[in-house]
Amino acid sequence: MATPKPRVKVPKTASPGEVVTIKTLISHEMESGQRRDQDGNTIPRRIINSFTCTFDGVPVFSCDIEPAISANPYFEFAAKVEKSGTFAFEWVDDDGSVYSTEAAIEVK
Amino acid sequence: MNNAKTGLAATLALAVGLAAVGPAHSDPVDDTLVIDGELEMVTRVKAPEGHPFDEVISGWHYRTDETRALEADTFQNPGMLYTQRGEEVWNTVEGEAGKSCASCHEDASASMKGVGAHYPKWNAAAGKPFNLELQINDCRVSNMQAEPYKFDDPDQKALVTFVKHQSLGMPMQIDLSEGEMQQWWERGKERYYLRMGQLNLACATCHENYNGNYIRADHLSQGNVNGFPTYRLKQANMVSLHNRFRGCIRDTRAEQPKAFSDDLMALEVYVTWRGTGLSIETPAVRQ
């Protein structure tokens, strides 16, 4: 599997107090642990088990993820912004890897 | 689920859907595909002369509201992850010549714009039509001195998706006047109407005669190829055209021709022609 690549969509600008929509997508097979290979052996679970979004270090939204989330997990949620700053996004893999990205927003 | 079981389930579905239960017809959904609210796509167009239908319709119209919405938003479309990966592949140096695709073709958004809309194309040196996969492999061997991709290598799918995506919204149109393209078209047409397998189905059975009906829960489209490689919800992955050809043929319980075999290249020429004028939708989203 190629290294999972996150994509995020955050508006570039917003007015103070505006609630903006954030969309995130990451490439990941989300192997559920329920499937079997051609020899009948269970394919071990390997999923992204959590997702977190913070704004200048303050929690905005997070999610505990089960194997029932589809491959290439998509999360869309809202955030209220009062001032310019940076959103940080983190996805945690079962194998301990952490995939992260950031997006700045200008509030004026 | 293992392959054997999937195959059986598919066979079961075909048998029950087409034979035991009377198929119900429903019209393709009346809707307009606009990508990101900006790019309006041609998803219905007057058929070329000699086509069995009056109007050529994209498979997009046969999908549910939710699936259609996924394709209309390039952010929500999971196929865009593979387009992004394809761009990385485009810029990666491979092979003895120390080149990437970009070394010669530079910016794909300029150099590849429209290219994918005109494949398959006659290749005089090979004496047969080339699709993008064959063209890329030829380029890898002759110019990059790299190994050709094996069929459905994830990088092959990503790169083809990326190249085809540069023609998003442009009309699919192949040149049948070059070389022996007309003969390949004829051969593809024969293949299209050839009943095969234990279920005795031709491509035309589902996609022409029963087009608009349901095969179990699948709304049968015209089988146009303007969205390939396409993101399929079932596989949650990109599916190449020859993978889909082989899947369909397996479901008829016939022996599957190899990917890029003359049989399937001829079929690709013919079905691409059947969708003449439809916008390239790659990466489309289907069930």
Place this chain on the structure above:
Amino acid sequence: MNLTRREALRLSAGAAILAFAASRAGPALAGPAETEKAMAEFTGGASPATGRITLTAPEIAENGNTVPVSVFVESPMTDEDHVTEVTILAEGNPNPGVATFHFTPMSGDATATTRMRLAKTQNVIAIAKMSDGSVFMDKKEVKVTIGGCGG
């Protein structure tokens, strides 16, 4: 179609046996009891009221591998009064848990959208927990169809 009636019946009979065999081999599904257990763990035993939370999912999913699902909870989302968590459960899956969303006043709106896997036609449940400990629930049945085109 040129399938004769006899051929069709033969194929259907074969199909029924195969379908039975396939159902026997499938993984155990969660069922309502396990779902209730998961609900009780989330709510701490409080029984959820209806209202305030809206779960949106297709009535018919084109493919169970990728089913869009959204939740929205009415709330001022202030420090004093906000939604803290929403959990989504699918009672016909091998395990009922799908995802749990954690909100803060900085979320602005208590809303989230994702895509889930559903093993079969079943009820999907969303439960919201408020900052005062009250819980609200919504439920939708999603029909999962079986396509004709296997590969």
